[in-house]
Amino acid sequence: MTAIEFLSERWQSCGLRPGDTVLLHSNCLRTLGLLRRQGFKPSVDDVLDSFRAAIGAEGTLLLPLFNFDFTTGTPFDISRTPSHMGALTEAARLRPETVRTGHPIYSFGVMGKQASGFTRVNNVSGYGPDSPFALLRALNGKIAVLDIEEQGSMTFYHHVEEMNQVPYRYLKQFTGDYRGKDGAWRRASYAIYVRDLEKGVVTTLNPLGELLWQKGLYDGDKPQVNTGLRVVDANHLFDFVTALIAEGRARGYLYDIQEAAK
Numbered sequence: 001m002t003a004i005e006f007l008s009e010r011w012q013s014c015g016l017r018p019g020d021t022v023l024l025h026s027n028c029l030r031t032l033g034l035l036r037r038q039g040f041k042p043s044v045d046d047v048l049d050s051f052r053a054a055i056g057a058e059g060t061l062l063l064p065l066f067n068f069d070f071t072t073g074t075p076f077d078i079s080r081t082p083s084h085m086g087a088l089t090e091a092a093r094l095r096p097e098t099v100r101t102g103h104p105i106y107s108f109g110v111m112g113k114q115a116s117g118f119t120r121v122n123n124v125s126g127y128g129p130d131s132p133f134a135l136l137r138a139l140n141g142k143i144a145v146l147d148i149e150e151q152g153s154m155t156f157y158h159h160v161e162e163m164n165q166v167p168y169r170y171l172k173q174f175t176g177d178y179r180g181k182d183g184a185w186r187r188a189s190y191a192i193y194v195r196d197l198e199k200g201v202v203t204t205l206n207p208l209g210e211l212l213w214q215k216g217l218y219d220g221d222k223p224q225v226n227t228g229l230r231v232v233d234a235n236h237l238f239d240f241v242t243a244l245i246a247e248g249r250a251r252g253y254l255y256d257i258q259e260a261a262k
Contacts, residue, residue: 003040007031007050014144014220015231018056021114021141023132023234024063025153026088028146030228044087051144052111060112060139062132063092064155068105070190075177076104083109101132103190104178106155108132114139122180125162125171126192133159136234143237144220147228150209156234157205157254160241162193168201168255169193200258208241208253215240 016022028047035042051061065083070076078100083089089109092098098109102122110118110132123131133156136143145153161169171191178188195201212218212232217240220230244253251257 003035003038003042003046004050004053006035006038006040007047008053010227011051011054011144011229014227014229016051016054016142016144018054019058019113020055021060021112021136021139022051022055022062022144022231023108023136023141023156024051024061024088024144024146025148025155026063026086026146027148028086028088030147030224044091048088048091055112058113060110060114060141061092062118062136062141063089063109063111065089065093065100065107065109066105066155067107070104070176070178071174071192073176075179075185077179078102078104078107078181079179079183102180103131104176104188105174105190105192106131124190126190127155127159127162128193129163131159134163137238141234142231143234144229144231145223147223149223150205151203154205154209156237157208157241158193160238160245161250161254163238164242164245166245166250166254168199168250169195195255201255202258203254204252204256205254208244211253212237212240 031047032042064085067081067084083093092109098111099115099118101108101118103126106126121132127133143156172194173189173191175189177185179185217232217236218230221227
């Protein structure tokens with residue numbers, strides 16, 4: 001058995017299936033250590049290929065290639081700007097078959113069966129109705145998280161918040177130099193649905209993660225436990241969090257208010 005086969009079986013035991021469309025957030029350090037203890041000589045590319053093997057040739061893998069430098073004036077080049085989301089995502093970005101979506105802050109690398117459908121995705125708002133998050137839902141996709149707690153991984157919640165126009169966030173525009181797939185530089189403006197800092201809004205997602213486990217929405221394992229991979233259906237998650245917001249229960253699960261120091 002190869003390292004790729006070994007890991008692929010583990011991922012399938014957590015709920016990934018051939019043909020799935022999956023958004024993957026990852027920290028693969030512990031996984032690499034596990035492979036070494038099993039006698040393999042692993043690489044980050046082995047881990048990436050194991051996820052592709054788990055969902056097969058009919059599957060599609062999305063990885064976050066987020067980079068926040070555009071918000072501080074650094075130019076964005078869709079062909080060269082690196083991912084800040086870990087080694088696995090950067091390995092995916094460098095693959096020639098990877099399609100990168102156009103948002104300069106919240107871009108995604110897409111590999112597999114449905115990748116061509118993301119070629120023209122250039123959403124203005126990072127979490128909006130034409131974003132990869134929305135397309136993931138349209139494709140009845142899943143979200144998988146490897147060894148990262150809720151607070152550091154589940155950006156999808158902000159998509160739910162924007163679609164529900166929650167009052168503790170607002171759309172903020174950023175303008176800078178942008179080089180797209182045509183190779184030409186231009187000035188471009190993009191937006192993010194950011195938290196309202198003047199109201200003292202802070203993001204608090206870990207309690208919501210625990211609630212998802214209690215309600216049985218997650219399959220797999222918690223971070224740093226066994227495989228460390230948890231999987232959730234994106235549409236089920238969207239509906240659950242939308243209901244939470246509608247019930248007035250977002251505070252304490254999605255956000256809280258930090259009182260100003262006196």
